[in-house]
Amino acid sequence: MGAVFTEFPWGVILILLPVTGGILCFLWPQIAKITGLFIVFVVALLVVGLAWQIFNNGVYRHAVGGWGAPLGVDLYADGLSLLMLAITALVGMGVSVYSAAYFKHEQAAQFWPLWLLLLAALNALFLSADIFNVYVTFELMGLAAVALVALAGSREALGAAMRYLLAALLGSLAYLLGVALLYHGFGTVDIALLVERAEPSPVIWAALGLMGAGLLLKTALFPLHFWLPPAHASAPTPVSALLSALVVKASFYILLRLWLEIFDPLVGGAGVEQLLGLLGAAAILWGSVQALRQTRLKLLIAYSTVAQVGYLFLAFPLVAAAGVSAWSAVTYLVLSHALAKAAMFMAAGNLLCFGGHDRITDLDRVVQRLPLTAAAFALAGVSIMGLPPSGGFIGKWLLLEAALMQGRWDLVAVMILGGLLAAGYIFKVLGYAFTQADISHESKAVPASMEWTALLLACGAILLGFLAVPVLSLVGIGDPFGIGEVRP
Amino acid sequence: MSTAFLYALVGTGLFALGLYALIVHAHLLRKILALNIMGSGVFMVLVALAKRTGDAPPDAVPHAMVITGIVVAVSATALALTLMLKLNAKSGHAELPDDRRE
Numbered sequence: 001m002g003a004v005f006t007e008f009p010w011g012v013i014l015i016l017l018p019v020t021g022g023i024l025c026f027l028w029p030q031i032a033k034i035t036g037l038f039i040v041f042v043v044a045l046l047v048v049g050l051a052w053q054i055f056n057n058g059v060y061r062h063a064v065g066g067w068g069a070p071l072g073v074d075l076y077a078d079g080l081s082l083l084m085l086a087i088t089a090l091v092g093m094g095v096s097v098y099s100a101a102y103f104k105h106e107q108a109a110q111f112w113p114l115w116l117l118l119l120a121a122l123n124a125l126f127l128s129a130d131i132f133n134v135y136v137t138f139e140l141m142g143l144a145a146v147a148l149v150a151l152a153g154s155r156e157a158l159g160a161a162m163r164y165l166l167a168a169l170l171g172s173l174a175y176l177l178g179v180a181l182l183y184h185g186f187g188t189v190d191i192a193l194l195v196e197r198a199e200p201s202p203v204i205w206a207a208l209g210l211m212g213a214g215l216l217l218k219t220a221l222f223p224l225h226f227w228l229p230p231a232h233a234s235a236p237t238p239v240s241a242l243l244s245a246l247v248v249k250a251s252f253y254i255l256l257r258l259w260l261e262i263f264d265p266l267v268g269g270a271g272v273e274q275l276l277g278l279l280g281a282a283a284i285l286w287g288s289v290q291a292l293r294q295t296r297l298k299l300l301i302a303y304s305t306v307a308q309v310g311y312l313f314l315a316f317p318l319v320a321a322a323g324v325s326a327w328s329a330v331t332y333l334v335l336s337h338a339l340a341k342a343a344m345f346m347a348a349g350n351l352l353c354f355g356g357h358d359r360i361t362d363l364d365r366v367v368q369r370l371p372l373t374a375a376a377f378a379l380a381g382v383s384i385m386g387l388p389p390s391g392g393f394i395g396k397w398l399l400l401e402a403a404l405m406q407g408r409w410d411l412v413a414v415m416i417l418g419g420l421l422a423a424g425y426i427f428k429v430l431g432y433a434f435t436q437a438d439i440s441h442e443s444k445a446v447p448a449s450m451e452w453t454a455l456l457l458a459c460g461a462i463l464l465g466f467l468a469v470p471v472l473s474l475v476g477i478g479d480p481f482g483i484g485e486v487r488p
Numbered sequence: 489m490s491t492a493f494l495y496a497l498v499g500t501g502l503f504a505l506g507l508y509a510l511i512v513h514a515h516l517l518r519k520i521l522a523l524n525i526m527g528s529g530v531f532m533v534l535v536a537l538a539k540r541t542g543d544a545p546p547d548a549v550p551h552a553m554v555i556t557g558i559v560v561a562v563s564a565t566a567l568a569l570t571l572m573l574k575l576n577a578k579s580g581h582a583e584l585p586d587d588r589r590e
Binding site for chain 2: 071133136139142143146147150154155156158159161162163166170173176177180181183184189270309323
């Protein structure tokens, strides 16, 4: 019995099931909602199965079709991939329950197939072991995400979707040219084989430039963030939550993987880390200031994503001396931001559904009228600001500690300023949520499941603050950060 | 300089040309065409660099990658064209709304 579980190809099913489900939902729109919900929950169970397998057997590797590394497509999962799959499943379940109440009739029939395809692409991306497969999953993810943004149907949404598509395609093509150069230089696209064969050469620099630029554009690091705020703000709310929580993290995950395994050992210390850190610091300040200036709630949250992405890049210049604690910080920030930002967008969606608008100054006593949603927004805000006890606090604290240890006072100042600005934009929203607006609007009832999912995800972001030890030991499985030890 | 290397250089040139056109042109159809030219440039690099040494048969793996890439490019172009038509129907012109006018 146990052997069946430890040998079962969980990874393959994790990709095949959502694809099949997406096609089923497309063919039979009448049962799309039930099928979609069912499949998302089964995917969560499969992730648990994969986790169990990884605990027992160590790192997961599967040669699809039995071909093996140089020619075939391999699936690979270590602690870092497992955490990304888990957070995808968790946020995915929340978004699915939310969407079941949010989308009606025709929109629902269009949403479920696209969302399941996006889920399949995300799972495939986190399980990919070769850089060409990553390109394919990027395109699957990008096309599904763009179509989801366009679901809103408004002029702004179509324009934003178009801009998003152009940016995503440009990023993918730059990435693909980098893949072509790496293949030419070292004769393989398998990450593990590339690590063995790669050596410092102009090819490595050219590939780093092209792939790095493509991935930064997809991750929306300042100043390549121009496409993000309109796309995330004008998409339907569950889609905004998916994009900010998961899709942006997917390209960051690949960037982190490639940097750790291929580029850092070859070109580390040549100033690339410093450049990434500088852009990250600029993103924090620019994104936070822009968020503070917004008058629409969803745009404010979208700019907050630009700022929070910046924190992820602050770790790069700190790693040389701080080692694993900086990467633990990044892992923690990715996980807690995924939960908190999904919750925040959902809360904004509830307010939008309740009052019919998302103008911050016209939030009319929502704290009394929608207490669960207001609580969800506030709890998610605690994690975004980095106040204890929350996942965001752990991540930012580890990062701050690493910066203090190395005497990087510039980065310390940026982090503290970023935290203050985040507090500024979150309290600005909460302030208006407590007071009465000049003009009162007609309000509509918000389904209870939409309020509860937002609150539960926000609670998850807080709970993450108490789970530091298990999460950080989980991420060490398979040694993704190349330090050879499990605990910081 | 071998012929294959020349092809690869031309491919890089096409990539750069497409990037330039993507940035300077406002009309969406031109932007979509520019992306397709960039894609063709990348495919050309892949195909050209597959021929490694003089008489040996070329490596087949990059060719398989190009086939995959073409499938992706066709689907992406189809989605982009549909979006362009929808945007044109809603706003009356096939250009991206300018940020500064908002």
